[in-house]
Amino acid sequence: MAVVSSMFKEDPVFKALPESIGSLVVAIQRGTIALPDFQRNFVWEPKRTVELLKSVISRYPAGTLLTWEQKDGLNFGYRLFSGVSDTGRRPARLVLDGQQRLTSMYQALTGVGDHRFFIRVWPFIDRATMELRPLDEVDLDDAIFAHDSRRRSRYNPNDQEWQIKNATFPVSEYDRLRPWFKKLARSVEPDRDAADDLEELLNQFRDKYLQPLESYAFPVVDLPTGTPLVAVCNIFETLNRSGKELTPFDLLTAKFYPQDVYLRDLWDEALVRYPLLKEFKVEAYSVLQAMSLRARKSAQRSDVLNKLTAAEVSEHWEEAIAGMSDVLDFLKRQCGAVSSEWLPYGMILVPMAAVFAEITHLRSQAKAEAMEKLGRFYWCSVFTENYDQGANSQAGADYRALRAWLFSDGDERVPEAVAEFSLSDADLLLARYNRKAIFRGVMTLLVREGAKDFSTAQAISNLPPMALDTVRVFPKEAVLASEFEDLELRDPELILNRILVDKGMKKSIGDRLVKEYIEGQDAGTQRKLIEAVESHFIEAGEGSGLANQSYELFLRERLTQVADLIEGVTGCSIVYEGM
Structure with missing residues (x-):
């Protein structure tokens, strides 16, 4: 019994304290909290960040963070969080578990990174009674969203006039909203007293629902400097085993x-x-x-x-x-x-x-x-x-x-x-592979129109779905080596540069021009392959962009054909901007 008693008297190998998001963001920005070199890169998609913001605003538990204290002289590899500039300081702590959550909150609250996050005001307010809705009646799925600043879109949520018109503000401005609320209230309510009442309600909204963006506290387990590496590795691996989500x-x-x-x-x-x-x-x-x-x-x-x-x-x-x-x-x-x-x-x-x-x-x-x-x-x-x-x-x-x-x-x-259908030839021409809806829309539209498989010359719709993949018509090296005046077109990842093939054919084509692959086959096979290429709405005859290895001409030719297909299935006209 004495042994058992002494065991329970031992101090734990860690200490746990709550730390607010505000203090953690400052520490990240100053470089006093960093990541160990072995951590994976930031990989969360924007929707994961939106889910975390919803949990924070709702004050729901969002997991524990694990950090590791560092001595000034400890020679352990580290790197700063994504989006943080080097301050020249050595970090006082390394984050072993919580990188994705902390990076997400840091980028959302500071406005760095490729995506910005926005909050719509009206879901939180009952405009009939001019009262704040209880949080369980607020649809946070619609109230919070992400916008990719790299993409072309029909609207620009970074535009201040758009923000006022749509009562939507960037999460990164959460602590500087008083002037914005005043402007919003004046734009909605022409009556001065009504505008003042709305402004006060907006400030109540900020105090009630946005305050957690600063004060929400993560429980932080902090391992002391002397924790053995073996123990650190075991703890890290244990905490990264995810459980089943409750739906x-x-x-x-x-x-x-x-x-x-x-x-x-x-x-x-x-x-x-x-x-x-x-x-x-x-x-x-x-x-x-x-x-x-x-x-x-x-x-x-x-x-x-x-x-x-x-x-x-x-x-x-x-x-x-x-x-x-x-x-x-x-x-x-x-x-x-x-x-x-x-x-x-x-x-x-x-x-x-x-x-x-x-x-x-x-x-x-x-x-x-x-x-x-x-x-x-x-x-x-x-x-x-x-x-x-x-x-x-x-x-x-x-x-x-x-x-x-x-x-x-x-x-x-x-x-x-x-x-309100709105699609321009410029947007279609410059749409990249990562525009999921348009990319899949174009590929499946080609399937609908009878695009053929390169290997069997049968309709792609007859292939097992899991066998499908895409390949570039013009490989990356050929596109980057071209001499276009329009640099936006010098992009190998444009949707119009993709065709659907089976995975075996993708491996066979590899990094070659599709034209070079075709020319490497016998005459009979070449005829079948050219017919298959043309079924993907690509001009392949003499003088075409494909035949002349002109990427720009190829894109413009395919743009015309794909645009015609889209107009056919939508019953709507594409806006031509002269691209």
Whole structure:
């Protein structure tokens, strides 16, 4: 017993104290907190940062940080956080666990990095009563979003006039909002007293909901300087084993179980009856959102979790499930979206599934017209990137507009993506491979139009989806070595420089020009390959950009053909800026 008692009297090998985000950001900026050399690079996608911001504003636990104290003379490799300038100081601590969270908060709160993060004001305010909404009624999915500053888009959230018009401010300005709130209030309320009241309410919003951006405290476990390297490595590896995420579907499964609605059993049965759900990796929560649209015309997380009832699940489950499967079949067979990897947006399935059951009940001619409209809606949404931000609100608005558009005699309420379609030849020409929606949209549009596989000369739509990949028509080296006056076109990652091939063919082509690969084959194979190339809407004849190895001419030729295809499926015109 004496041994046991003495063991419990031993001091722990660490100390744990809370530290505010504000103090941690300052320490990162000054270089007094850094990263060990063995840490991986910052890899979080913007949506992960948005999720963290939501947790901080909600004051939810966001995990513990682990740091390691450093002596001045300790020779241990380190590097500063991404986006931090070198101050010449040696760090006092290294972060062993929490790099992604700290980098995310640092970049969001200082405005550095490729993405900036924004908060919409109105989701937090009930404008009918001019009161702050309780946090559990605020849809943070729509209130907070990220914007890639490198991309061309239809709007620029960095523009101050746009920010005032849309009541949206950068997260990095969270501590300098008083003048901005005054300007916003004056722009919304012409009456001076009403403007003053709104300004005061906005300041209350800041104090109530933005204050955690400065004061939120992470529990920080700090290992002392003398901690052995073996112990550091073991602790680091242990903390980096992630667990299973608790989803809204899990919560509702538990909520409805006492009411004899067994969501888990319903979902397992649906996966068997409708194999496309599994093939496209559809999340069960998406079906709940489709049911919420049908029952309450809302796909907001708060409405799904708090308002959707067991009775509504029982009433709408079958039509929502069947609608989801039918939409997937429609997109796969008629829109070229052959798998989840090539579906531009997962969220767009939700409003389409919610209306699909009613389409199936229409007479043949009306059904054909509704399907044509639904296709236009899909393609317009893809090429305007309408689901990049505020997807839950977009789904609700689209569902309401789709019902009016598809099932009424007139077109008085056309979905936003169709009514406000906006795509220029410049944006299409300069769209890069990382523009996921447009990239997948173009590739699947080519599949829809019968693009052929290089190896078999069959339609790509007949290939196993997992076998598909893309290859550059003009390899990186050839593009960078070209002498274009327009430097924006000297980019090997443009979408128009990509074609779909099977993975084996990608390996065969390698880093060569597609033209060089074709010329290396026998005459009969060359003819088949040229036919396959042309099926991807690429001019390959004499005088073409491909034949003359002119990247710029190739891009402009393909731009014309792809633009014509997009106009055909959207029923809308592309704006020509003379690119």
